Structure formats: structure tokens, C-alpha cells
Amino acid sequence: MILDRFCLHILPKICDTIECLDLGSSSMKHILRTTHYPNLYTLGLYNIDEKSVRSLFTDEILSSDIFKNQITRLLITINKNDDYGMMLEIQSFNDCLHLLDGRFNQLHTLYVDLVNLRRPHEIQNQGDLPNLKCFSLSCVYATYYYNETILPLLYRMSNLEELDLYFSVEVDETFIDGNYLKKNIINRMTRLNQFTFYIPSIMSTRKEMNFPSTEDIQRTFIDFPANKIISYLDYFPEIKQSRCHIYSYPSFMPYYSDITNNFPGGLFQYVRVVSLYDEHPFEHEFFLRIVQSFPFMEKLSLKNNKSQNRKQSYESNNDNQNFSVIEYSFLSELVIIDAHDDYIEEFLFDTKTYLQNNIILQINYESLQRVTHNFTTNAARIHSTKISKLYLYGKTKCSNSCLQEYFPYAKICYPDIF
Template sequence: MFIRNQINFPSTEDIQRRFIDFPINEIISYVDYLPEAQEGRCHIYTYPYFMPYYGGITNNFPGGLFKCVRVVALHDGHPLEHEFFLQIARSFPRVEELSVINRKSQNRKQSYESNTGNQNLSVIEYSFLGALDLLNVHDDYIEEFLINSKTCFPNNVTLYIHYKSLQRVTHNFTSDTTRINCGKIDELQLYAETKCSNSSLQEYFPSAKIKYRI
């Protein structure tokens, strides 16, 4: 449910009291407040969780194991760091469709880059991922998924992305850091103002069927 009046916004404790007759380990609840949107979001569900979809996930996500979930949507007005995506991959090991909405840059990106060899950076594996939506994100999250030292996914992924964002992150389709994961894309849904004639684009995505969304 969505609540726009912060004064009346319930706390996690308020919600838990409403389920006092339920065993405490059966009801999971937490509250998000998105100040820029003046919007609140309450998550209430039984655990174990048997639905195939879990949406509106933010940094407040408490974790857990969700074996039945196939579609995951992340949406936060605060930065999402690499450790958060590691938690998401572990919590949703069978995720097939993943979308991210976040326009805030990552806070700890620079510390990762300054760490020679990314020794403390765990590579995140999405073993069953088939669709990745990065249309409404800061460039940092495109790098989070396309740089192979951060993320590994299968060879049959459909990527939804804006052309200009992709062009920036790949340094006009020349960067070696994103080349391996881009080579695994088998369908590229490009959102652009006009269809772009760029021979290096197809070379950079050798396995991809490229479709333009004007």
C-alpha cells in the first residue's frame, strides 16, 4: 500500500502489532519511505514466500531465501551498493527477470576502483537470468551489471537499455571491461530517438539480435 502523508506513516512495529495473533516467524514486514517522491511503501508477507514476483525492493530489504521468485524489481531513491546486489542474488537464486530503477550514483564505486585488482569485490552470479531492464538507472548500475569483474550471467540475456547510456558506459563500444558480458547478450532492446548506424555496436554485441525502440 502507498501512503503519501508521512505524519500518519506506520512503523514496522505498528504493522507487527496488527498481526499479534500470528506466530512471529510467519509474518515479515518492513517500511520504506521515499522522501523525494513523498511516498511510503509497506511490505507485508508470510514467510516462506511462495509468489513468483517480488517488487519494490529497497535497501531495507531484510533478506531471506525466496526459491519460488522468478521476477524481481528493485526501486530505491538511495544508492544501491555492490553488497546489496550480492544479497539479492543470494536471496533470489532462481531469478529470471530483473529490473532496476535508481538514479542515484553508488557511494562506494570509487573505493572499488581504487582497490587494485578488486581483491575485496565478490563476483555476483545470476545463473538463470534471462531479462535485464536497466532503462531507468544511473550509469553506475549499468557498470555494475556489465563489468565482468562485478557480475556474471548466462549467455542468453535480453537487455533493455537506452542507447546513449550504453554508449557512455562502454566508451563508444570499445571498453574491454564490459566486453565479456556484452558478448553474452543475445537480444538487445535499444531505446533511442532514432535508429543509430554504428558498425562497432554489432561487433561489440556479436551474439545479439539488436532491436530499436524509437
Template sequence: MLNLEEFHLNIIDECNGRFIDGDTLMKDIIRYMPRLYKFTFNICSTIKHCDQTNFALNQHIEKTFEYFHNSEIITCIDHFQENGYSQCHIYSYPYKWKVYNNITNNFRGGLFTGVTEVSLYDERPLEDEFFLRIAQSFPLMKELTIRNLKAQNNKQLAKSNNDNQMLSIIEYPNLTRLDLAYTHHDYVELFLFDRKMALPNHLHLRVDYQSLEKVTSNFTRYTRPNNCAKLAAIYFYPVDQIGEHIKKYFPHTCIRCSDDFVLRK
């Protein structure tokens, strides 16, 4: 390793008491590579709250990278009180990996033209403006997974303001697979029925059956425009059998079991 001139590091680690930061990388990696001139990394470290005496702040992590001069370093810390852990995501920018996981409301932004697979997670609601930021930052995204069980705060406000026409169209032109199986039904409604949401044709959607039943008013909602006709396949979770009323509502869409939904690389 002494002769390495380039090093690319991509890891996820559960730590005890302290996040991986610039000091960690300098002490455990860089000091052993004197010829290293290019170091790119994408590191997500987590700490259980029972292992913490105090919560790290983003500016504290940023300060540990003050001697990293060859590239821009992005740091982002999230504290998930309900699930009892904190997460620190640090990476060199421009970002060189194809996958960006667990993006939260604290997302720092930027342009990620090489990323094709994205997942979103937070214990706080994800509002429409957040999805617009994601669309702008990941223009070539093909696969999107959302994990969020909180209702949107601004949903009723948007309705009272004539569907919030002030917000720009949210476009995901390259999206092929969308996973909403573990989300609040507000996000299902956003992607299927909100006129601000522009989706491509031939989309594969995994969704919770009860959520889909609710937003479609038990498969009787025919308001236009909507994105239902753009679905190539729907994967339900959970459902034991598919009724004829569902097939009638999605006449040109393949209806499949949720277990068949696999993200394609």
C-alpha cells in the same frame, strides 16, 4: 466464503491514510472465514504523502501480526520522499509467488526459490553488496529489472581498493533478460564490466543508449574480462538508428529496438 479452508491473496492497493496490515486482514477477511486454516498473502499498499499525518514504522506494522501464528510474516516499509509516497509490503513466508517487485535497500532477505522475475527500485543508490544479497536470495531468477537513477556511493571506494576483491563474486546463473533502461550508468558498468559480476551466456539486455555509450567509451573500450560477449541481443532506448561502430563492437549480438523487448514468462 464461510467454508474456505485455504486462501491465497495477492494484491496491490493505493490506500487513503492507512496501510493494509494485520488488523485489516483480521477485520475484513479472517473473521468471515471460520474454517480457514491456511492463509498466504502478498500485499503491497501505498499511501501518498499528502494523505499522511505521520509516517508508519515497520515495528508498528509487525505488531498487528502478533496473533498470526501459522506462518512467518515479513513486513517492509519504504518512504519515497522524492516521489511523494510510502510503500508497505507484507507477505507470508515462505513466499509462494513467482514475481517479487520493487525490492529496495530495506529488503529483509530470505530464500525465494520459486521466484523467477524480480524488479529493484529505490531512491537511494544500490551498492554491490545489495546485488550480492539479491543473487543469494533469488537463485533461480530469470528476469531482472532495475529502476534507479542514483550513482553508486561506493564505486570510487571500490576502485581505490583494487576493485574491492573482498566482495564475493555476484552470480546470476539463470538470468536471461536484464532491463537497465531506466538506471544510472553505474549499474550498466557494474553488469557489463565489473569483474565481480558473473552472468550467463545468451543474455537479452535492454539499456539506455547514452548510458551504454558512456560506459563503453563511445564503443572503444575493450578491457577484459567483460560480459559484452555474453549478450545475445541488446535493445536500445532511445535510439533512431544503429551505427556500424555499434555493430562492430557487438559483432555477435543482435541489435534491436527497445520496443521489441518483452519479458518472457
């Protein structure tokens, strides 16, 4: 009723003065169809699903000439589907190419946050985008198709002045470093004056190769046209993989993936999604450093099967001045499916961590059962009441009454069961 009243009685009276609209998926069509917006030049579409995105391409009103010729600044975030089994089926890079097929001819600025960067199946890159001056592309998942997706798209933007790239890349033989960025991006964009990025590259170490050092990578940025570039490498012999992190600093990236104990620190106020991985233990003070570096973190994923070395010393000396309860002020989703029991204690015991309410927790059932002593221990009882959704992996659906009592406000789901 409120939306109808707003669209019928308020928007028609002020439509001539509206220059910017920020809309969600549920209200997008209704508001855009209500009236004409002759002075609208900025359109933000947030947390929208694939169906709503595609309506931009097919709806006669939404894809009319008024939007093609007026919109100069477009911001889009694609909904991360809550159905974890279906999340990866969204072909969102296709959607990005659809938006740049000529339907927004006057587009000056485009910010896109994608679910994935898979190779497009239907639509191919088309003509130049001479009016596009600012482009930002981010993606939470790694892509293997960087050369087939990102580079061809960037080469259509001949007059680009500002560029932001935030995603991970799987590579075969060489890491992405300063030389690569200069050769394939900077030297091909003569008008580019601002380039910020976070591009970790991931490489298999199953075959013998001469891998560079962190110093080797850093030297490729000596004459780089940016304020500060940070790089470091991680090698993981157990999974036979290496990862090279490179990014400009200060950073505006929304994601920071695969953080290890080698993480150099810093302040990342724009990062909302963080993942941790290492083949060495994460001690309690490491998590304190993570919170200090990512104060507005909303989602945290952790993979580490090594037990904490200093756990016992902390437990035997509660007055240890280096030990403090870590507060996650904005955390709303926690993923600790593939992790040692120590890290479940790290996050669920209120003697180590303070969590806010309404947490989504993804976790292994057997690990959770062990740590909570079959859902009876008091150490995690405070945090158990803060869980709003509980995704349990590695166990078929059970009717454990103690489980529901221990998580009284949680909707319990079993993603492994279809």
C-alpha cells in the same frame, strides 16, 4: 511431425490412463482434441496467449461437459507478450472470471498467474464456487482495483481452505496490514487453514498524513494465524511515495517488487522476477545479498539514479576481500533503463558480474554508449557477446556499425519507435 505422430498413434492407446496433462499454447488444442480423456482431472496450461485462453471459452470440444465435470485442478500462466508496447492491453482478469463462470463445475484447485489485474469490462463476478478448495493468484504488476476485483472474487469461494495471494496494490489512505487481512479475508472464510501472501501496498505522500512505522504494521500481525509474517516500510521523498511490504515466510511467491536497501533478506527459492528501487545507492554488496536471497531469479529490473558511494574504493583496491564477482546463474532478462551509469558497469563489466548466455537486455542508449566509450571498451566485451536481444530506449534508430559489432549476436530493437 512428432506432435502428429504422438497424437495419432500414442495418445489414443494411453488416453484411459492419463490423469494429468501439462500443455503449452502451441500443442494445447491439438492434444485436447485428439481423443477423450475419461480419467483426466489435472490440466496445466503454461505460457499461453490470450487467443488460446479464449478458445477455452468458445471451442465446443475444449469447453465440453467432460472438462466441466472432470477437471478438479487447473493451473494457468498467461504469456507475457514479448511485444512490450502491447503487453498491458491483455485483459487477463476477464479471462480469470471467464474460467470461473461455471464451465469448470468440479474445480477443486486453481492456480492463476496474470499479466495484470485491471477492472473487468465485460463479465462480472457470478455465483458461488462451493467446490473450490485451493486458490492461488499472482500478478507481476500492481493494481488499483483490488476492492473491485480480488475481494468480490474471493467472496465467491465460501469453502476455501488454502489461499495464496501475490500482487501489489495501490491504496489511497491506509496500508494493507494484518487488521485489514483479518477483517476482509480471514474472518470471512471460516474453513481457511492456510494463507500465504505477498501484498505490498503503495501510497502517495503528497498530502500530509500520519504514516505508521514498521513496528506499527508488525503489531497488527501479533495474533495472525501464520508461522511468520515480515513487514517493513519504505518512504521516498523524491517521488512522494511510500510502500509497505507484508508477506508470510517461508514464501512461495513468484515475484518480489521494489526492493530497497531496507530489504531484510531471507531465502526466496520460488521468486523468478525481482525489481529494485531506491533513492539511496545500491552498493556492490547489496547485489550479492540479492543473489543469495533469490538464487533462481530469471528477470531483474533496476531503477536508481544515485551513484555508488564505494565504487572508487573497490576500483582502487582490487584485493578488497569484501569485493567478489557476483554470478547470476539463472538470469535471462535484465532491465536497467532508468539507472545511473554505475549500475550499467555493475552488470556489464565482467570484473563485477558474471552473466550466463542468451540475455535479454533493456537499456538506455545514451547510458550504454557512455559506459562502453562508444562501444569500444573491453571491460564489457565479454558480456556484450552474451546478449541475444538488445532493447534500446531514448534514441531514434541509428546505423552505428560499432554497436552491432559490439553486440554481435544480439537482435537490436528500438521499442520507442512505432
